[in-house]
Amino acid sequence: MSDSRRPLLELQDITKSFGGVTALRGVDFTVRPGEIHGLVGENGAGKSTLMKIIAGVHTGFSGRFLLDGREVHFRSVRDARAAGIAMVHQELSVAPDLTVAENVFLGNQPTNALGVVQWRRMAREAAEQLKNLGIDADPMSRLGDLPIGLQQLIEIARVLFSGARIIILDEPTSALSPPEVERLFSTLRKLRDQGTGIIFISHFIEDILLISDEVTVFRNGRKIMETRAAETSKAALIEAMIGKGRDALEDSYTHDITLPAPPLDKPVVVEADGLSLARNLKRVSFAVRAGEVLGIYGFMGCGQLELARILFGKLAPDTGELRVAGERNRFKSTADARRAGIAFVPESRRDMLFLQEPVYKNVSISILDRINAVLLKPARERALAKRQVEQLQIRPADVEIDLGLLSGGNQQKVALAKWLSHPPRLLVLCEPTRGMDVGAKSDVIGIVRKLRDQGIAVIVLSTEPETVLSLADRVIVLKRGEVVREFAGEAISKDRLLEAA
Amino acid sequence: MAHGETVPMPEAPPRRAGGIGPLLRSQMRNIAPFLTLIFLTAFFALASPSFATLDNVGNILTQVSVTGIIAVGLTFVILCAEIDLSIAAIANVTGIAVAFFTMQDSYVNIANLPMPGFAAILLALALCALLGAVNAFGLTVIGIPSFIMTLAMMQIAAGISAMLVRGQIAYKVPPIITTLGSSSIAGIPWIVIVAALMLLLGHLVLTYTRFGRYVYMVGGNREAAEYSGLNVKLILGSVMVISAVCSGIGGMLGVAHFGSAQQNEFDTYLLDSIAAVVVGGTSLFGGRGGIGNTIVGLFVLGVLNNGLDHVNIDSFLKILIRGLILLAALVINVYAQRLRAKAAD
Ligand SMILES: Nc1ncnc2c1ncn2[C@@H]1O[C@H](COP(=O)(O)OP(=O)(O)OP(=O)(O)O)[C@@H](O)[C@H]1O
Ligand SMILES: [Mg+2]
Numbered sequence: 001m002s003d004s005r006r007p008l009l010e011l012q013d014i015t016k017s018f019g020g021v022t023a024l025r026g027v028d029f030t031v032r033p034g035e036i037h038g039l040v041g042e043n044g045a046g047k048s049t050l051m052k053i054i055a056g057v058h059t060g061f062s063g064r065f066l067l068d069g070r071e072v073h074f075r076s077v078r079d080a081r082a083a084g085i086a087m088v089h090q091e092l093s094v095a096p097d098l099t100v101a102e103n104v105f106l107g108n109q110p111t112n113a114l115g116v117v118q119w120r121r122m123a124r125e126a127a128e129q130l131k132n133l134g135i136d137a138d139p140m141s142r143l144g145d146l147p148i149g150l151q152q153l154i155e156i157a158r159v160l161f162s163g164a165r166i167i168i169l170d171e172p173t174s175a176l177s178p179p180e181v182e183r184l185f186s187t188l189r190k191l192r193d194q195g196t197g198i199i200f201i202s203h204f205i206e207d208i209l210l211i212s213d214e215v216t217v218f219r220n221g222r223k224i225m226e227t228r229a230a231e232t233s234k235a236a237l238i239e240a241m242i243g244k245g246r247d248a249l250e251d252s253y254t255h256d257i258t259l260p261a262p263p264l265d266k267p268v269v270v271e272a273d274g275l276s277l278a279r280n281l282k283r284v285s286f287a288v289r290a291g292e293v294l295g296i297y298g299f300m301g302c303g304q305l306e307l308a309r310i311l312f313g314k315l316a317p318d319t320g321e322l323r324v325a326g327e328r329n330r331f332k333s334t335a336d337a338r339r340a341g342i343a344f345v346p347e348s349r350r351d352m353l354f355l356q357e358p359v360y361k362n363v364s365i366s367i368l369d370r371i372n373a374v375l376l377k378p379a380r381e382r383a384l385a386k387r388q389v390e391q392l393q394i395r396p397a398d399v400e401i402d403l404g405l406l407s408g409g410n411q412q413k414v415a416l417a418k419w420l421s422h423p424p425r426l427l428v429l430c431e432p433t434r435g436m437d438v439g440a441k442s443d444v445i446g447i448v449r450k451l452r453d454q455g456i457a458v459i460v461l462s463t464e465p466e467t468v469l470s471l472a473d474r475v476i477v478l479k480r481g482e483v484v485r486e487f488a489g490e491a492i493s494k495d496r497l498l499e500a501a
Numbered sequence: 502m503a504h505g506e507t508v509p510m511p512e513a514p515p516r517r518a519g520g521i522g523p524l525l526r527s528q529m530r531n532i533a534p535f536l537t538l539i540f541l542t543a544f545f546a547l548a549s550p551s552f553a554t555l556d557n558v559g560n561i562l563t564q565v566s567v568t569g570i571i572a573v574g575l576t577f578v579i580l581c582a583e584i585d586l587s588i589a590a591i592a593n594v595t596g597i598a599v600a601f602f603t604m605q606d607s608y609v610n611i612a613n614l615p616m617p618g619f620a621a622i623l624l625a626l627a628l629c630a631l632l633g634a635v636n637a638f639g640l641t642v643i644g645i646p647s648f649i650m651t652l653a654m655m656q657i658a659a660g661i662s663a664m665l666v667r668g669q670i671a672y673k674v675p676p677i678i679t680t681l682g683s684s685s686i687a688g689i690p691w692i693v694i695v696a697a698l699m700l701l702l703g704h705l706v707l708t709y710t711r712f713g714r715y716v717y718m719v720g721g722n723r724e725a726a727e728y729s730g731l732n733v734k735l736i737l738g739s740v741m742v743i744s745a746v747c748s749g750i751g752g753m754l755g756v757a758h759f760g761s762a763q764q765n766e767f768d769t770y771l772l773d774s775i776a777a778v779v780v781g782g783t784s785l786f787g788g789r790g791g792i793g794n795t796i797v798g799l800f801v802l803g804v805l806n807n808g809l810d811h812v813n814i815d816s817f818l819k820i821l822i823r824g825l826i827l828l829a830a831l832v833i834n835v836y837a838q839r840l841r842a843k844a845a846d
């Protein structure tokens with residue numbers, strides 16, 4: 001049993017505040033060698049904050065920090081690195097302009113005796129390491145050109161193969177599809193068996209139970225439970241996280257559910273007819289009716305990101321057309337699409353939010369022209385934002401705070417909030433619940449259903465089967481840019497979906 | 502959405518990460534230029550008895566006016582994280598154009614096209630707006646980085662200037678321009694009033710209009726602006742045109758102020774205008790700053806240029822000193838960005 005071994009890392013009575021917000025209150029946390037330690041908790045519970053303390057990002061806090069039984073005081077991320085601690089941050093922190101290989105080796109490129117970088121060796125080793133994770137990417141391509149999921153994998157690869165003794169993964173799987181998660185887990189197990197201590201944060205409770213040896217639950221800045229993974233259950237963890245009576249929240253969709261019959265009496269809001277785009281999309285056709293949620297499922301790289309961008313006028317298809325309310329539409333810009341009544345939430349938070357601006361400006365940006373043609377009306381903006389912040393339970397409930405100071409999951413809610421003040425005709429959601437805790441997820445499901453019942457057409461694109469299954473009334477499956485299967489009015493389950501993809 | 506009930510709210514959070522330290526750090530980009538201004542003013546006031554006089558304050562205001570008018574438009578451009586290197590050349594060609602369309606004295610040897618004053622002004626304004634539109638087209642439609650596009654425009658505008666005056670000097674501009682550029686009302690030069698009004702207008706647009714908000718948002722995160730359904734190209738195109746028109750107005754009044762229109766007359770205004778905006782603390786990365794910063798930046802440059810003339814130092818050394826102060830401002834500008842990012846910690 002690993003418990004008998006001396007802890008690698010021991011945090012005692014950690015308290016950390018940001019101004020008046022206390023993110024952590026007297027938290028103890030221990031990681032032993034050869035242990036995967038799962039960490040769960042609702043959005044804003046303080047998980048990332050604790051990890052940033054361990055990784056030397058936050059240096060001002062109270063409490064004791066012991067490494068191998070000796071107290072340490074990191075002054076920077078570099079100190080933590082030198083002590084063998086490496087972290088994959090919740091927000092992607094890759095260098096988009098460097099090559100894949102450079103990103104894998106960021107900070108410790110192989111050099112020869114003269115200190116010159118050995119490019120060939122670096123490319124070869126990078127390719128090898130990536131293959132271990134099942135990644136097939138050209139080591140010399142520019143990282144920023146790859147899809148976000150692949151970028152996330154490459155960032156993970158960098159940390160996993162950095163030789164660190166303590167590895168922190170803050171929601172590493174949020175952009176990954178099941179086969180990649182599978183490969184990541186087997187790599188993690190290998191590292192654990194070599195004695196590495198691993199901290200794994202996720203809102204997928206099943207993943208936590210599957211991969212962890214030990215599980216800790218945070219709530220509102222406190223540690224409220226620590227247990228062996230084998231001795232607890234999903235229901236128990238969810239109850240600890242957010243309270244009683246919410247354990248039915250996360251259906252795991254292992255059994256069949258039946259999709260409703262399509263609302264054929266309702267008008268078609270958007271129709272795609274034979275959309276093709278370079279190598280990404282091949283003659284994709286579908287229609288969405290008012291009051292219907294269409295799920296589009298597929299693995300990473302199946303073309304759904306491109307499809308979503310065509311719907312919002314960010315990309316133009318090579319051939320094929322898009323009809324909005326029966327009218328042929330050629331969007332020249334995203335502004336055209338917005339005016340046509342289309343709302344869009346992309347899969348990457350960084351791309352849709354203004355981190356240096358207060359929450360209310362983030363919420364109001366897409367409806368300023370509806371408030372007043374020329375002038376700003378800050379009071380109206382604030383009122384609208386407050387209503388959304390309340391409806392979506394965004395914490396802290398302060399519309400003046402800079403968005404960048406919110407926790408990851410709360411930022412995600414703001415991204416959704418900005419389209420809700422003026423309900424659109426068509427709502428296109430890419431990965432709408434990525435990074436949200438179980439409670440927030442069920443809130444989003446409720447909101448999407450409500451919008452649907454008001455007659456809004458919704459398209460949900462995701463690489464997570466659960467997301468699609470929890471939201472969609474009808475599902476199409478994309479594979480290498482082609483529609484390979486449609487589920488309508490019939491039985492569907494996670495397995496059937498995965499099989500089709 | 503019931504799960505909020507199970508989440509006890511922590512004690513009422515403050516508006517921002519509190520404490521005076523973080524506040525200072527996050528406001529660094531506004532505070533540093535202001536302190537610089539106070540320091541320079543105090544220094545020159547002590548070093549030279551002729552500096553801190555009412556007359557000299559008027560001098561400084563007049564000296565920064567043309568730069569100020571040009572810097573209004575440039576502020577918009579830099580807030581969008583773009584740059585306009587053609588401002589001085591466009592100012593020059595607009596000033597020359599307005600003279601070109603005005604009847605010159607017989608000894609001026611330019612094949613010009615005299616017409617009524619208002620027509621001359623409108624044509625000159627149309628010219629600068631057109632050049633701005635070409636900048637906008639290159640930047641947004643073709644996709645040429647503004648740095649390169651406006652570098653080319655700098656040359657094009659200089660070329661047009663050269664063809665219009667062919668090495669000669671013109672002196673006459675329409676009477677209203679002459680008035681605005683070179684006379685005073687109640688002891689205050691018109692050009693100072695025009696500059697103040699334009700700065701005020703720029704500030705109002707940036708602070709109170711939807712367009713102004715869009716400028717900040719596009720500068721803050723262009724990708725996010727696009728995904729929010731803003732017409733980013735239209736906004737970028739507009740700021741390039743605004744910049745060119747402000748330059749054109751600065752150019753016309755400048756010609757009246759100097760009393761002549763000729764090639765290369767505005768060359769120093771390129772660096773001065775950029776310096777004013779950046780020294781004032783508007784972020785080169787976009788999205789932070791504003792006209793208030795530009796005004797402080799203008800005064801820093803104005804006090805520096807004017808003050809150095811009041812103290813007894815080598816005039817070649819003055820050039821070096823200006824360069825060093827500009828470098829210091831750039832360092833602060835770039836660091837302010839990082840400090841702000843860290844202020845929350
Ligand atoms: N730099 C900061 N300044 C001010 N407040 C902050 C800062 N970083 C985090 N917070 C606040 O601290 C609290 C905890 O945030 P943290 O990011 O640790 O949550 P989390 O558990 O990782 O949540 P999520 O699941 O949404 O990622 C939140 O209320 C957040 O708004
Ligand atoms: Mg987090």
